[in-house]
Amino acid sequence: MPDARSGRPATPAEAEREQLRLRELVRPGPARPVRPARVAGLDVAYAPDDSVLAAAVVVLDAVTLEVVDSAHALGRPAFGYVPGLFAFREVPTLLDALERLTAVPELLVCDGHGRAHPRRFGLACHLGVLTGLASIGVAKTAFVGTHAPPGPARGDRSPLVDAGETVGAVLRTRSGVKPVYVSTGHRVELDAAVDQVLALTPRYRLPETTRQADRLCRSVLRARLGG
DNA sequence: GCGACAG
DNA sequence: ATCTTGTCGC
Numbered sequence: 588m589p590d591a592r593s594g595r596p597a598t599p600a601e602a603e604r605e606q607l608r609l610r611e612l613v614r615p616g617p618a619r620p621v622r623p624a625r626v627a628g629l630d631v632a633y634a635p636d637d638s639v640l641a642a643a644v645v646v647l648d649a650v651t652l653e654v655v656d657s658a659h660a661l662g663r664p665a666f667g668y669v670p671g672l673f674a675f676r677e678v679p680t681l682l683d684a685l686e687r688l689t690a691v692p693e694l695l696v697c698d699g700h701g702r703a704h705p706r707r708f709g710l711a712c713h714l715g716v717l718t719g720l721a722s723i724g725v726a727k728t729a730f731v732g733t734h735a736p737p738g739p740a741r742g743d744r745s746p747l748v749d750a751g752e753t754v755g756a757v758l759r760t761r762s763g764v765k766p767v768y769v770s771t772g773h774r775v776e777l778d779a780a781v782d783q784v785l786a787l788t789p790r791y792r793l794p795e796t797t798r799q800a801d802r803l804c805r806s807v808l809r810a811r812l813g814g
Numbered sequence: 815g816c817g818a819c820a821g
Numbered sequence: 822a823t824c825t826t827g828t829c830g831c
Contacts (some may be wrong), residue, residue, distance in 0.1 A: 608817050610824090630821095631821075631822080632820085632822075632823090633823070634823090635822095635823060635824075637823090668820095668821070668822080669819095669821090670818085670819040670820065671819080671820085671825050673820055673821055674821095676822095677821080678821075698820085698821070699820045699821060701816090703820085704820080705819095708819070708830085710820075710821085724820085726820050726821085727820085727821090728819095728821095729819095729820085730819070730820045731819090731820090768820085769816065
C-alpha cells in the first residue's frame with residue numbers, strides 16, 4: 588500500500604494505478620495558443636551510486652532566453668528505475684525545487700516524454716498535473732511509437748504514432764542533427780509545443796531550458812559530492 | 815517466448 | 822542517468 592504520509596507508491600503496480608488516476612486530470616491546451624512570458628527547464632542528475640539526486644529548475648525569459656530565476660533541491664530517488672514509471676523517481680525532488688522558485692513560469696519543459704508514453708502519462712504530464720502548470724516533454728530518445736524520419740532541415744517534423752494515435756512529434760531542431768521527441772504534457776497542444784521547442788532551440792539541438800537545467804543540476808550534485 | 819525499454 | 826579520450830568539423 589502507498590506510504591500514508593507521502594502518498595507515494597511503493598510498488599510498480601501501485602505506481603501504475605496512480606498514473607491511471609492522475610491521467611484523468613490532464614487537460615488540453617487553449618485553441619488559441621498562449622505565448623508564455625517565462626519558460627522553465629527541469630532536469631535531474633544522479634550520484635554514481637544512485638544514493639542521491641539533484642534536481643534543478645531554471646526559468647528563462649521566453650523572448651530573450653536569458654535566465655531570470657533558478658532553484659534546486661537535493662533528494663533521494665523515490666522509486667527504482669522502471670521504464671514507464673520513471674517519473675516517480677524524480678517528481679518529489681523536482682517539486683521541491685519548483686517550490687523554491689520566486690518567478691513562476693507559465694510553461695514547464697521537461698526532460699523526458701509527456702503523452703508519448705505507454706499509458707499516455709509520462710513525466711511531463713505528471714509534473715503538469717501536479718503543479719497545474721502547462722507542460723511539454725522533450726526527450727532525446729524514443730520510448731513508444733513509430734515514425735518516419737523527419738526531413739533534414741530545422742523545423743522538419745514527422746508524427747510519432749503509437750497504437751494508431753499521434754502521441755508526439757519527432758522534430759529536427761538543427762539541420763542534419765538527430766531529432767528530438769516532443770510530446771504534450773498538460774494544457775498545451777502538440778503544435779504549440781513544437782513551436783515552443785523551436786523557439787528554444789536557436790542554436791543547439793536541445794532546448795535552452797533543458798541545457799541550463801542540466802548544467803545547474805550537475806554542478807549542484809558535483810558540489811554535494813565534493814569535487 | 816524474446817527483446818526493447820524516457821532518465 | 823553514469824562510467825570515459827580522443828577526434829572530426831565549423
